[in-house]
Amino acid sequence: MTDQSSPRPAAPDTDALLARRLAAAGLEVRSLRPVTGGMAAVARIATLSDGSEVFAKTLTPVPGPDLFEVEAEGLAALRDLGGVATPEAVRVAPDVLVLRALRPRPDTPRFWERLGRAVAALHTTTVTDRFGWHRDGWLGRMRQDNTWHDSGHEFYARRRILRWLPEPHVRAAFDREDRRALERLCERLPEIVPDIPASLTHGDLWTTNIIADERGEPVLVDPAVSYNWPETDISMLWCTPRPPESDHFFAAYEEAARPEPGWRERLPVLYLRELLCVIAHGDDHWGAADRVREVIAPFRRRG
Template structure:
């Protein structure tokens, strides 16, 4: 049975009779698509595949709660959730965005406002998902500890990451994490969408930015920005960063920090077996290179301006 037929059957079980499904691209855990119903109306739906052990997952419950948090806590436009079960998520249809300067400027205002929603610690009241793997959101007072342990080092236990990097490379990542307080300035915990790349940005019928597929938590604002900065995006999106900086402010050197903060996404790509061209692994190695120990020298102390061991 095709993936589209699986989605159609599960929609029928839930009371939605689909006439046509236009499958969406992207995603690593669900089959999703724009659904045209027999009355001509449209909605967006996705379902988990059987091999994902969908009966054990709360992916759609977490996603639904994340969309509500973005909307209720920060006023972000998100699609209305029409149905959320263990196997099926049905959402209000949104529109493709227009990639012009006006849209990316509006998005900068949206994200800057999102980041004004703050907390007194990092994390979230429940764990979430990044793709098909758990996102550890355990509360932590120290942002550097949170990012090191919950966003970087947690990937080392994943089989594909473990297979990709040798012992020296793993130790280099650990040294980078130990040096984070010297590499990343302290930032307050603010509400993060958590997976803010261009495929998760749509629009309302009026052209206002809409955010989908969140991995919500309280984290560093710069870690959020790294997803947009480092991932493929249209050239006009430079307007986003100019406007965000005007509104929210960014500490000097923020561009140089983006690659370090993007490590979480690169490690996730490898863990999900989605690095067919090796680009993510190459990116990780480029960032951790200064922390590799060579001839008895500690790269961490050199990168931080210290004395070699």
């Protein structure tokens, strides 16, 4: 999930905690070095006793015993069902996930074009008529409700928007009319979003979750998978800070996937899920609630 503020420093003992959890998973650590980006997890590149390097992450506390199992399953689904490159899991434990170490992405036009075509292939080869996933997942430290629906409008309204309204931080951020405007937006979703079929989606496709393999080819990490409108993935990149070269992603994606007309105009509505999730985590340090109010302004009652 996104964090548009500066990364917050980890607590001093997080390296020791991660090393202990890696040791319990059968991996002896020689050294750890930080990686940037992300929001919820403690992530490090670990050099193991044999000199090899892996990527390791944990949370303090871990919000659920299936957290990393679900993440590893999502990586496998994207790779096996959608054909996109994802790292293989080295270890999956209730309190730590270890992946093969990869490289920072090269922000070149070629890289972003290749990614655009890969995501287009994911979305166009996994089309189905049901929305959801066979199990609930995680987005940051909070549950992602993946209950199956036949209607994309109902799924997005109930499981991606209204699901967040009872959360304490969301209740505190919005007044009654804000909440009612969100509800009206959900009621009018069929007027906003065409009847687009579901595809397998990454679910958290922002720049920090895009890295590269040893050849410089795109690799995706940290998914929150479900079958959903494919444009929900595109909204994550479109609406968050990104390098100028990423324009090549959207050109390549549009050419290969041929989204329904008006897709650019729909993306701020589809990004509401992420904004509400950030607020629910108590991490709105950069104006997420104000951005929500901008999107829902047309759904306020006048006078």
